[in-house]
Amino acid sequence: MAVPLRLTHLFSSPSSLPILRRRRLHGTLPRTLPLAASFSAQRAEAASAKTQDNPKSSKGSEQVITPRSQDFNAWYLDVIANAELADYGPVRGTMVIRPYGYAIWESIQEYLNLKFKETGHSNMYFPQFIPYSFIEKEASHVEGFSPELALVTIGGGKELEEKLVVRPTSETIVNHMFTKWIQSYRDLPLLINQWANVTRWEMRTKPFVRTLEFLWQEGHTAHATPQEAENETYTIEAMMGDKKALQAGTSHNLGQNFSRAFETQFLDETGQMQHVWQTSWAISTRFVGGIIMTHGDDAGLMLPPKVAPIQVVIVPIWKKDEEKVAVLSAASSVKEVLHSAGIKVKLDDSEQRTPGWKFNFWEMKGVPLRIEIGPRDVSSGSVVISRRDVPGKQGKVFGISMEPSILVAFVKDRLDEIQSSLLERAIAFRDSNIVDVNSYDDLKA
Amino acid sequence: MAVPLRLTHLFSSPSSLPILRRRRLHGTLPRTLPLAASFSAQRAEAASAKTQDNPKSSKGSEQVITPRSQDFNAWYLDVIANAELADYGPVRGTMVIRPYGYAIWESIQEYLNLKFKETGHSNMYFPQFIPYSFIEKEASHVEGFSPELALVTIGGGKELEEKLVVRPTSETIVNHMFTKWIQSYRDLPLLINQWANVTRWEMRTKPFVRTLEFLWQEGHTAHATPQEAENETYTIEAMMGDKKALQAGTSHNLGQNFSRAFETQFLDETGQMQHVWQTSWAISTRFVGGIIMTHGDDAGLMLPPKVAPIQVVIVPIWKKDEEKVAVLSAASSVKEVLHSAGIKVKLDDSEQRTPGWKFNFWEMKGVPLRIEIGPRDVSSGSVVISRRDVPGKQGKVFGISMEPSILVAFVKDRLDEIQSSLLERAIAFRDSNIVDVNSYDDLKA
Numbered sequence: 001m002a003v004p005l006r007l008t009h010l011f012s013s014p015s016s017l018p019i020l021r022r023r024r025l026h027g028t029l030p031r032t033l034p035l036a037a038s039f040s041a042q043r044a045e046a047a048s049a050k051t052q053d054n055p056k057s058s059k060g061s062e063q064v065i066t067p068r069s070q071d072f073n074a075w076y077l078d079v080i081a082n083a084e085l086a087d088y089g090p091v092r093g094t095m096v097i098r099p100y101g102y103a104i105w106e107s108i109q110e111y112l113n114l115k116f117k118e119t120g121h122s123n124m125y126f127p128q129f130i131p132y133s134f135i136e137k138e139a140s141h142v143e144g145f146s147p148e149l150a151l152v153t154i155g156g157g158k159e160l161e162e163k164l165v166v167r168p169t170s171e172t173i174v175n176h177m178f179t180k181w182i183q184s185y186r187d188l189p190l191l192i193n194q195w196a197n198v199t200r201w202e203m204r205t206k207p208f209v210r211t212l213e214f215l216w217q218e219g220h221t222a223h224a225t226p227q228e229a230e231n232e233t234y235t236i237e238a239m240m241g242d243k244k245a246l247q248a249g250t251s252h253n254l255g256q257n258f259s260r261a262f263e264t265q266f267l268d269e270t271g272q273m274q275h276v277w278q279t280s281w282a283i284s285t286r287f288v289g290g291i292i293m294t295h296g297d298d299a300g301l302m303l304p305p306k307v308a309p310i311q312v313v314i315v316p317i318w319k320k321d322e323e324k325v326a327v328l329s330a331a332s333s334v335k336e337v338l339h340s341a342g343i344k345v346k347l348d349d350s351e352q353r354t355p356g357w358k359f360n361f362w363e364m365k366g367v368p369l370r371i372e373i374g375p376r377d378v379s380s381g382s383v384v385i386s387r388r389d390v391p392g393k394q395g396k397v398f399g400i401s402m403e404p405s406i407l408v409a410f411v412k413d414r415l416d417e418i419q420s421s422l423l424e425r426a427i428a429f430r431d432s433n434i435v436d437v438n439s440y441d442d443l444k445a
Numbered sequence: 446m447a448v449p450l451r452l453t454h455l456f457s458s459p460s461s462l463p464i465l466r467r468r469r470l471h472g473t474l475p476r477t478l479p480l481a482a483s484f485s486a487q488r489a490e491a492a493s494a495k496t497q498d499n500p501k502s503s504k505g506s507e508q509v510i511t512p513r514s515q516d517f518n519a520w521y522l523d524v525i526a527n528a529e530l531a532d533y534g535p536v537r538g539t540m541v542i543r544p545y546g547y548a549i550w551e552s553i554q555e556y557l558n559l560k561f562k563e564t565g566h567s568n569m570y571f572p573q574f575i576p577y578s579f580i581e582k583e584a585s586h587v588e589g590f591s592p593e594l595a596l597v598t599i600g601g602g603k604e605l606e607e608k609l610v611v612r613p614t615s616e617t618i619v620n621h622m623f624t625k626w627i628q629s630y631r632d633l634p635l636l637i638n639q640w641a642n643v644t645r646w647e648m649r650t651k652p653f654v655r656t657l658e659f660l661w662q663e664g665h666t667a668h669a670t671p672q673e674a675e676n677e678t679y680t681i682e683a684m685m686g687d688k689k690a691l692q693a694g695t696s697h698n699l700g701q702n703f704s705r706a707f708e709t710q711f712l713d714e715t716g717q718m719q720h721v722w723q724t725s726w727a728i729s730t731r732f733v734g735g736i737i738m739t740h741g742d743d744a745g746l747m748l749p750p751k752v753a754p755i756q757v758v759i760v761p762i763w764k765k766d767e768e769k770v771a772v773l774s775a776a777s778s779v780k781e782v783l784h785s786a787g788i789k790v791k792l793d794d795s796e797q798r799t800p801g802w803k804f805n806f807w808e809m810k811g812v813p814l815r816i817e818i819g820p821r822d823v824s825s826g827s828v829v830i831s832r833r834d835v836p837g838k839q840g841k842v843f844g845i846s847m848e849p850s851i852l853v854a855f856v857k858d859r860l861d862e863i864q865s866s867l868l869e870r871a872i873a874f875r876d877s878n879i880v881d882v883n884s885y886d887d888l889k890a
Contacts, residue, residue: 090579130535147601149602177532197573
C-alpha cells in the first residue's frame with residue numbers, strides 16, 4: 001500500500017513545530033477557526049505592506065516573508081500565503097488549493113498523464129467509499145491505516161449497517177474489482193491509474209506536505225509473473241525521474257499480498273489458477289510542497305519552468321505619458337510572440353504598481369524569467385531579461401533582440417537551462433545532506 | 446445551489462424500474478453484492494458469446510444487448526456493461542468508471558477546461574469535508590440536501606465534536622472562503638471552477654445518471670452587481686452550448702442568498718459595504734449517461750466524434766498468408782497518417798477475431814468511423830470507410846484514396862458531419878418530444 005511520504009524529513013528542520021501550535025502564539029484569533037483566521041490576518045498584513053508601496057524601497061511584497069534561514073517553517077507558510085498557493089479550509093488540517101498552486105499541480109498532472117499513456121496505463125475512477133471490512137483483509141493495511149481513517153456512519157439520514165471508509169488509498173477496492181475483471185492470462189497485464197482525493201486523519205498537518213485530504217494519482221497494476229511486476233516498478237521509477245529526486249513519489253512491489261487477500265486469480269497458459277503479482281505507485285500534492293521547500297529563497301517561491309503557471313512575466317517601464325503607448329505596444333507584441341511559441345507568458349500592465357514593486361512581486365511568485373521593456377529598449381528593438389534563479393546583475397542580460405525567432409530561441413534556451421540548474425541543485429543538496437550526516441548533531445544541523 | 450439534474454426524465458421511460466429491483470429478478474445472486482455480482486455474471490455471458498465466435502454469424506458481441514425498443518432501461522445497462530464504460534462498486538449505488546467511460550469524461554473535461562480558461566475562470570480545489578453547521582446556514586440548501594447527506598462522524602479513531610458533511614456541492618465552503626478573500630470591488634469578479642467528486646445519498650441509482658458519488662465540475666463566481674452576475678450566467682449557458690441541448694448541465698443565478706448567509710461583502714467604489722452577487726454552474730458524469738441514452742441504438746453505443754476515445758478504428762482484412770503482410774503494412778501507414786493529423790485512431794490487428802466480429806464489436810463501442818483495408822484496397826491504394834451513425838451500405842464509401850492529404854481531409858470532414866448530425870438529431874428529438882406531449886398518456890409513451 002502507499003505509505004505516508006516523508007519528504008519533510010529531508011527538507012524541514014527538526015525543530016519546526018506543527019503549524020497549529022505555532023499559529024496559536026498570535027493569541028488574538030477566534031477559537032473556532034484559528035488557522036484560517038491567522039492566515040487571513042497575515043494576508044491582510046501583506047496587502048497593507050503592498051499598499052505602502054514606495055518606488056524607492058521596492059521590497060514591499062517581501063516584508064511579510066520570514067527569512068528562510070531564520071525560521072524555515074515560518075518561511076514556508078509565509079511563501080504559501082503571499083504567493084496565494086493555498087489557504088486553510090474550515091475543518092482542521094484541510095487545505096484549499098488556490099489557482100496559482102493548483103496550476104502547478106495541473107502541470108504535474110499533464111506531464112504524468114503523457115507518461116502514463118506512453119507506457120500503456122489507462123485512467124479510470126474508483127468510488128471513494130470502501131466497506132470497512134475491506135480494510136481488515138490485508139494485515140499491513142490494517143496496521144498502517146486504521147489510526148488515520150475517516151468513517152462515514154450516517155447516510156441519507158440513517159445509521160449505516162457497515163461503516164464506510166473514506167479512501168486513504170485504493171488497493172482494497174481496486175483488488176475487489178480486479179478479481180471481477182481478471183479471468184485469464186489474456187487479461188494481463190492490467191495497468192490502470194486514477195486521479196483522486198484521499199483522506200488520512202493526520203494529527204500534525206502542514207499545507208501540501210501533510211493534510212487531512214490531499215490529491216494524488218495512484219497507479220495499480222496486475223501481472224502474471226513476479227518478474228513482470230518487478231519490471232513495472234523499474235519502469236515507473238524511471239518515469240518518475242526527477243520526481244524521485246525530490247522523494248515525493250512512492251512505488252511498491254506488492255507481491256501477492258492483496259491478490260491473496262482478495263482472491264485475485266487468473267488461469268495461466270497451462271490451465272493453472274494463479275494469484276496475480278501487483279504494484280502500486282503514487283505522486284501527490286505533497287510534491288508541490290517539495291518544490292516550494294527545495295527551490296525557494298528569502299525572496300519567496302522559485303519555480304522550475306516545467307511546472308510554473310507563468311514562465312515569463314513582462315514588465316513594461318515608462319515615466320512620461322508619451323512613452324507609454326510605444327512601450328505597451330512593444331510589450332504586447334512580445335507577449336504575442338512568446339504565447340504563440342507555447343510559452344506561458346503574462347504581461348503585467350497594471351498602472352497601480354511601480355515596476356520595482358512588480359519585480360519583487362513576480363520574484364516572490366517564483367516566475368523563472370522576467371522581461372523588462374522601457375523606452376530605450378523600444379528604440380533599440382531589444383529587451384532586458386532577468387533570471388529568477390540568479391539574483392542581481394549576474395542574472396540579467398541586456399540587448400536581446402525583439403526579433404521573434406531570436407527572442408523565442410533565447411527564452412526557450414534560458415528556461416531549459418533554469419530547469420536543469422534547479423534540478424542539479426536539488427540533487428546536489430539531497431546527496432550532500434545524505435553523505436554528510438555522521439551523528440545526531442549533524443542531523444539536527 | 447446545484448440541484449439534482451433531471452436528464453433521465455427526458456430520456457428514460459417512466460416505467461423503468463430502479464436497477465436494484467430489476468437485477469434482483471435474477472434471484473440467484475448473493476445478497477451482499479447483488480448489483481455487482483449480476484453485472485459480473487452478465488459480463489461473463491458476453492465473454493462467452495464472444496468465445497463462440499463464428500465468422501458467418503458476426504453478431505457475437507451483440508447477443509447480450511437487449512433491444513432498445515424492447516426495454517430501454519435494460520438496453521442502457523447492457524450497453525454500459527458490454528462497452529465496458531462502468532461497473533458497480535462494492536457499496537450500494539456507487540460506480541467504477543472504467544477506462545473507456547473515463548476517456549469520454551476526459552474529452553469533456555478537456556473541452557470545458559479550454560472554454561473556462563478562455564472566459565477567465567481559474568481551476569482550484571476546495572476540501573470535501575464541510576462542517577455540518579455550514580449546511581444549515583442557507584435555507585434552500587438545508588431543504589435540498591439534508592436528506593441526501595453522507596456524514597463523517599469518526600476521524601482518527603475518535604468521535605468528532607461536529608459531524609462533517611461529505612460535499613454534495615460546494616457553495617457553502619466556497620462562500621466561507623470568498624468571505625476571506627474578497628475585500629474590495631478590486632477583488633471582483635472572482636471566477637473559479639473545481640473538478641471534484643461529490644456525494645449524494647440517492648436511493649434510486651443508475652450508472653452515470655444517478656450514483657451516490659459522481660464526478661463533476663462546479664463553477665462559482667462572485668460579482669459586484671446583479672447585472673454582471675446575470676451576464677455571467679448567459680456566458681456560461683452559451684459556453685455549454687450542446688451540453689445544454691442534452692439538459693445535462695445546470696446553471697444558477699444565486700443572487701445574494703449565500704453572500705448574506707456567509708456575510709460575503711466588499712467595499713464598493715463609493716466606500717459602501719455590499720454583499721456580492723453570485724452564480725454557480727455544473728456539468729457532471731451524468732452527461733456521459735446522456736450521451737449513451739441520446740445516441741445509442743440496438744447495436745450499442747454511438748459516440749459523437751468530439752467525445753469518442755477512439756474516433757476511427759482500422760480493421761485489416763486478409764485470407765491468405767501472402768496477403769497479410771501487405772494489408773497490415775498498409776493499415777499501419779494509414780494509422781500513422783491519421784494519428785499524425787491528431788485523429789484518435791486504433792488499429793485492431795488482433796488475430797483471434799474475424800473482421801466481422803470486429804465490425805460488430807467496434808460498432809457496439811460506438812466508434813464513429815471504421816476503415817476497412819483488404820488486399821484489393823491495397824492494390825488500388827484506397828480504403829473503405831463506414832459511418833457508425835448510418836447503418837449498412839448507405840453509410841459505406843468505397844475507394845477513398847490512401848494519399849495522406851486526401852484521406853485526412855475526408856476523415857475530418859466525415860467526423861465533423863457526424864458530430865453535427867448527432868447533435869441535430871438530439872435537438873430534434875428533444876424538441877419534438879417537448880412539443881408533442883399533451884396528456885399524461887402521451888408522456889408515458
